[in-house]
Amino acid sequence: MSQVHYLKTPLTDEDVMNLKAGDIVYLSGVMFTARDAAHKRLVDLIENKEELPFQLDGAVIYFVGPTPPKPGEPIGSAGPTTSYRMDSYSPILIKHGLKGMIGKGKRNQDVKDACKKYKAVYFGATGGAGALLGKLIKEAEVIAYEELGPEAIRMIRVENFPVTVINDAYGNDLYEEGRAKYEVKD
Amino acid sequence: MREIAYEDIVKAVKNMVLHTATNLPEDALKKLKEAHEKEKSPVAKKVLEQLLENAEIARTEKRPLCQDTGLAVYFVKLGQDVRITGGLLKDAINEGTEQGYIEGYLRASTCDCFTRENLKDVIGYNLPAIIHLDLVEGDKLEIAYAAKGGGSENVSRARVLAPAQGRDGVIEFVKSVISEAGPNPCPPIIVGVGIGGTFEKAAISSKYALFREAGEPHPDPAVAEFEKELLYELNKLGIGAMGMGGTETVLAVHVEKHPCHIASLPVSVNVQCHSSRHNHITL
Numbered sequence: 001m002s003q004v005h006y007l008k009t010p011l012t013d014e015d016v017m018n019l020k021a022g023d024i025v026y027l028s029g030v031m032f033t034a035r036d037a038a039h040k041r042l043v044d045l046i047e048n049k050e051e052l053p054f055q056l057d058g059a060v061i062y063f064v065g066p067t068p069p070k071p072g073e074p075i076g077s078a079g080p081t082t083s084y085r086m087d088s089y090s091p092i093l094i095k096h097g098l099k100g101m102i103g104k105g106k107r108n109q110d111v112k113d114a115c116k117k118y119k120a121v122y123f124g125a126t127g128g129a130g131a132l133l134g135k136l137i138k139e140a141e142v143i144a145y146e147e148l149g150p151e152a153i154r155m156i157r158v159e160n161f162p163v164t165v166i167n168d169a170y171g172n173d174l175y176e177e178g179r180a181k182y183e184v185k186d
Numbered sequence: 187m188r189e190i191a192y193e194d195i196v197k198a199v200k201n202m203v204l205h206t207a208t209n210l211p212e213d214a215l216k217k218l219k220e221a222h223e224k225e226k227s228p229v230a231k232k233v234l235e236q237l238l239e240n241a242e243i244a245r246t247e248k249r250p251l252c253q254d255t256g257l258a259v260y261f262v263k264l265g266q267d268v269r270i271t272g273g274l275l276k277d278a279i280n281e282g283t284e285q286g287y288i289e290g291y292l293r294a295s296t297c298d299c300f301t302r303e304n305l306k307d308v309i310g311y312n313l314p315a316i317i318h319l320d321l322v323e324g325d326k327l328e329i330a331y332a333a334k335g336g337g338s339e340n341v342s343r344a345r346v347l348a349p350a351q352g353r354d355g356v357i358e359f360v361k362s363v364i365s366e367a368g369p370n371p372c373p374p375i376i377v378g379v380g381i382g383g384t385f386e387k388a389a390i391s392s393k394y395a396l397f398r399e400a401g402e403p404h405p406d407p408a409v410a411e412f413e414k415e416l417l418y419e420l421n422k423l424g425i426g427a428m429g430m431g432g433t434e435t436v437l438a439v440h441v442e443k444h445p446c447h448i449a450s451l452p453v454s455v456n457v458q459c460h461s462s463r464h465n466h467i468t469l
Contacts, residue, residue, distance in 0.1 A: 002228075002229065022229065024232075037302065064253065065253060065254075065293065066253050066293075067250050067253050067255060067291055067292055067293045068291045068292075068293070069291070070291050076249070076250065076253065076291055076293075077244075077249055077250040077251070077252060077253040077255075078253050079252055079253050079254075081253075081254070081337070082336075082337045082340065082370050084370070104337075104369065104370070104372065104428060104429075105337070105368070105369050105370035105429070106368055106369060106370060106429075124369070124428060124429075124430070126233050126236045126237065126240075126428055127252075127337065127372035127428060127459070128237065128240070128251065128252045128335075128372045128459055128460055128461040129236050129237060129239075129240040129252075130240070130249075130250060130251060130252040130253040130254075131208075131240050131243040131244040131247070131249035131250065131251055131252075132236060132239055132240040132243050133240075134249060134253070135243065135247075135249075149294065149304055149306075150253075150293055150294075150295075162236070164229065164430065174430055174431070175368060175369050175429050175430070175431075177431070178227070178229065178230075178424075178426060178429070178430045178431020178432070179368070179423070179424045179425055179426070179429070179431045180424070180431070181227070181424070181431050182226070182227060182424030182426055182431045182432050182433055183422065183423060183424030184422035184424065186422075
C-alpha cells in the first residue's frame with residue numbers, strides 16, 4: 001500500500017531506502033532547478049573535475065523551467081518538465097551524490113539502474129499544476145547560468161511540496177505497475 | 187469592404203493571450219471534473235484533484251496554469267470582404283502575442299532549432315507565432331488561439347498508411363502513439379486525429395481538431411461514431427492521470443477527415459495535454 005512521508009532535504013540513504021514506488025512524499029527544504037542546458041554544463045564540470053555551483057551530496061534536482069516571477073514574488077508558475085531529456089545526464093549526477101529528481105514522464109533503464117546502484121529516487125510531480133506548485137516555492141535565487149533564462153539553475157526553498165515516487169531504489173516503476181493494474185486487455 | 191485596424195487586432199490578440207494563460211476554458215474544466223468523478227484509481231484521482239485546485243488558483247490569483255505557456259498557435263479565418271488597415275495581419279497577431287506574453291509574465295519558449303538560443307531578443311518575445319490562415323466568405327475576422335505546450339507536441343506523430351490498412355489501421359496507429367506516449371504528454375489528454383488529405387493536410391487537421399470544444403462530436407455521425415470508438419479503445423490502455431495508472435486517460439477524441447489520394451491513407455495524431463488552453467475572438 002502507498003505510504004505518505006514528510007521529508008526534509010538534503011536526503012539521506014536511509015530516507016531513500018524507506019521509499020517505495022507509489023508512495024506520496026511531501027518535501028520541505030532546499031532543492032535545485034535544472035533543465036537540459038544546465039544539466040549539460042553540470043556534467044561537463046564533473047568531467048573536467050571542476051567545482052559545481054551547488055553541493056550534489058544528498059541534493060534534490062527539480063526539472064523545471066518556471067515562468068518569470070511577477071514583482072514581489074519569488075517565482076512564477078513552476079510545474080515539472082518531461083524528464084527523459086535529462087536521461088543521459090542523470091546517472092552521472094546520481095553517481096556523484098544526487099539523491100532525488102523531480103519531473104514527469106518515463107526514465108530510461110540507465111537512470112533506473114543508477115537509482116538502484118547508488119540509492120536514489122525519481123519523483124513525479126503533477127505536470128500542468130504550475131500555479132499550485134509555484135505557490136509552494138517560498139524562496140528562489142538564481143545561483144548559476146543566469147543567461148539561460150528559464151533554464152538557469154535556481155536554489156529554491158519549498159514547503160510540503162507534493163510528489164509521488166515513480167522509480168525507487170529497488171527497481172520498481174509506478175508507471176509500469178499502475179498501468180498494468182488498470183489496462184483492459186482484449 | 188469592411189476595414190479593421192491593425193491596432194484593434196493587436197489589442198484583441200493580446201487580451202486573448204493574457205486571459206487564456208490563467209483561465210482554463212469551461213469545456214476543459216468540465217471534462218476534468220467528469221474524469222475526477224469517474225476515476226477508479228485513488229492515485230490518479232488525487233492528481234485530478236490537484237489539477238482542479240490548480241485551475242482555481244490560476245483563475246483567482248491570475249497565475250499561469252502551467253509554466254509551459256506554450257507556443258502561440260492560431261487558426262485565422264479572414265473574410266474576403268475585410269481589409270486590414272495600418273499594417274499586415276500576421277504582424278498584428280505577432281505583436282499582440284508578444285505583448286500578451288510580456289505583460290502576463292509568461293515564458294518565452296521559442297529558440298533556434300540547432301543552437302537552442304532563445305529568440306526573445308532576436309525575433310521577439312515568444313515569437314514567431316504559428317499562424318494558419320484561411321480566406322473565407324464574409325466581412326469578419328475570426329482568430330482562434332491555443333497556447334500549445336511542448337510535452338504533448340513531442341509525442342505527436344504523423345504517418346501515411348497503405349489504403350488496405352483502412353479504419354482498423356488508423357485505430358491501431360492512434361493506439362500505438364498514445365500507448366508509447368504514456369505519462370509524457372500530461373494525461374488526461376485530448377487527442378486530435380487528422381485523417382486523409384495529404385501528409386501536411388493530415389497534420390494540420392489534427393491540430394485543428396484540438397480547437398474544437400472538448401468532447402463536441404463531429405457533425406458527421408459516422409465520424410462521431412469513430413471518435414467514440416477511439417475514445418473507448420484509448421481509455422482501455424490504463425495510463426491514467428499523469429501516467430500513474432487509471433481509467434481516465436483520454437478526455438476526448440476529435441477526428442477531422444478529408445478525401446485523399448487513391449494511393450494513400452495519411453493519418454496524424456496531435457496530442458493536447460489536460461491544460462487545454464484555447465480561445466477565439468471575432469472582429
